[in-house]
Amino acid sequence: MLKLDNVTKVYKTGTFGGESLPAVRKVSFEIRPGEVTALIGESGSGKSTLGKMILRLEPVTSGTITYEGTDIARLKGKRLREYYRHVQGVFQDPFSSYNPVFRADRVFATIKRSYFPSVSNAEWHERVETSLKSVGLNPVDVLNKFTHQLSGGQLQRILIARALLLDIKVLVADEIISMIDASTRVDVLNLLSNLKARGLGVLFITHDLSLGNYISERTIILRRGVIVEMGATQKVFDNPQHEYTKMLLTAVPQLHKKWEAGLEPELAAMGVNAQDDGRPGRYSRSSLHPLANMHARKGRREFAEHELAEGLLRTDTYLRTHEEVPPLVEIEDDHFVVESTRVH
Numbered sequence: 001m002l003k004l005d006n007v008t009k010v011y012k013t014g015t016f017g018g019e020s021l022p023a024v025r026k027v028s029f030e031i032r033p034g035e036v037t038a039l040i041g042e043s044g045s046g047k048s049t050l051g052k053m054i055l056r057l058e059p060v061t062s063g064t065i066t067y068e069g070t071d072i073a074r075l076k077g078k079r080l081r082e083y084y085r086h087v088q089g090v091f092q093d094p095f096s097s098y099n100p101v102f103r104a105d106r107v108f109a110t111i112k113r114s115y116f117p118s119v120s121n122a123e124w125h126e127r128v129e130t131s132l133k134s135v136g137l138n139p140v141d142v143l144n145k146f147t148h149q150l151s152g153g154q155l156q157r158i159l160i161a162r163a164l165l166l167d168i169k170v171l172v173a174d175e176i177i178s179m180i181d182a183s184t185r186v187d188v189l190n191l192l193s194n195l196k197a198r199g200l201g202v203l204f205i206t207h208d209l210s211l212g213n214y215i216s217e218r219t220i221i222l223r224r225g226v227i228v229e230m231g232a233t234q235k236v237f238d239n240p241q242h243e244y245t246k247m248l249l250t251a252v253p254q255l256h257k258k259w260e261a262g263l264e265p266e267l268a269a270m271g272v273n274a275q276d277d278g279r280p281g282r283y284s285r286s287s288l289h290p291l292a293n294m295h296a297r298k299g300r301r302e303f304a305e306h307e308l309a310e311g312l313l314r315t316d317t318y319l320r321t322h323e324e325v326p327p328l329v330e331i332e333d334d335h336f337v338v339e340s341t342r343v344h
C-alpha cells in the first residue's frame with residue numbers, strides 16, 4: 001500500500017546552511033492494510049521526520065515513497081488532494097497544526113469545502129458529531145472553542161476525528177497517546193483497533209515500548225535515523241537481536257506479559273553461566289522482560305549493561321564514521337536486524 005524505499009533525509013543546518021544532518025538514512029519498509037506498525041526510537045532518531053515525509057510535509061532527499069505504486073513526490077493538485085483523502089497524520093505537537101484564532105469547527109469546514117462540497121450541511125453536521133464522539137469528545141464541548149482553549153489531547157483527538165471523516169487508508173499517528181490522559185487512552189487505543197479491523201494501515205510512532213508491543217503487528221526500531229531491527233512485533237520483543245533493542249527492553253516493564261520461563265537462554269547468550277545462582281525461582285515470576293530481570297540479578301547487572309553498551313557503541317561509531325548503512329539481515333522469518341559483522 002504505502003512503501004518506503006531507501007528513504008534518506010538530510011537537513012541543512014548551521015547558520016549558513018553549511019552543515020548537514022542525516023536525520024533518516026536508507027529506510028525501507030511498508031505500511032500494510034489492517035496492520036499497525038510501531039516506529040520506536042529515542043528522541044531525535046528521525047521518527048517524526050519519517051512521518052512528515054510520508055505526509056509530504058518534508059521532501060525526501062533521496063529514495064522514494066510510493067502509494068499504490070505512485071511516487072508521492074510527483075503528486076500535484078487534484079492528485080495530491082486525493083492522496084490526502086487516503087493518507088492523514090496526527091502529530092506530536094497538535095498546537096502547531098492549528099491557527100489559534102480559529103475555532104475548532106473551522107478544521108471540519110475546511111475538509112467539507114475541499115472534499116465533500118455536495119454533502120448537505122445537516123448531513124455534514126451529523127457526520128462531524130459522530131466522528132467526534134468516536135474519539136471520546138463531546139461535540140458541544142469542543143466545536144465552538146478557540147484552539148488555545150482546548151488541551152493538547154483534545155486537539156489531537158479532533159485531528160483524529162477529522163481524519164476519520166475522510167476515506168483514510170493510512171494514518172500516521174505521532175506520539176498521539178502521550179498527550180491523552182489515561183481514561184481516554186483506552187478509547188483511542190480501541191479506536192485504533194477498530195480502524196485496523198476496517199483495513200487501515202497505521203504507523204504508530206512512540207517512545208513507549210509497551211504501548212508499541214500492545215498495539216502493533218510489526219515493529220521498527222530506529223537508531224540515529226537507521227533501522228537497526230524490524231519485524232513481527234512478537235518476534236522483535238521475544239527475541240531481540242540488536243543491542244539497542246535489548247537496551248530499550250531492559251528499561252521497560254512488560255505489564256501485559258508474564259515471564260514464567262527461566263533466563264538460561266538469555267544468560268547463555270550473554271556468556272553468563274546461569275547455574276551459578278542456583279535459585280531460578282527468584283526471577284521466574286516477574287512481570288519484567290527477562291533481560292531486565294537479568295540486570296537485576298546481583299553481580300550480573302554491571303556486566304550485562306557493559307556488554308550492551310559496548311555493542312551499542314560499536315553500532316554508533318560505525319554509523320557515525322560510515323556513509324553507507326549496513327544491510328538488514330533476515331535472521332528468522334519476518335525478523336530483520338542490521339548486519340552485525342559490519343558493525344564493528
Ligand SMILES: Nc1ncnc2c1ncn2[C@@H]1O[C@H](COP(=O)(O)OP(=O)(O)OP(=O)(O)O)[C@@H](O)[C@H]1O
Nearest residue numbers: 011012013021023042043044045046047048049050
Ligand atoms: N526542520 C529541521 N531542520 C533541521 N534539523 C531538523 C529539522 N527537523 C528535525 N531535525 C533534526 O533531525 C533529527 C530527527 O528529528 P525528528 O523530529 O525526526 O526526531 P524524533 O525521532 O521524532 O524525536 P522525538 O522523539 O523527540 O520527537 C533531530 O536531530 C532533529 O534535530
Ligand SMILES: [Mg+2]
Nearest residue numbers: 047048049092
Ligand atoms: Mg518526533
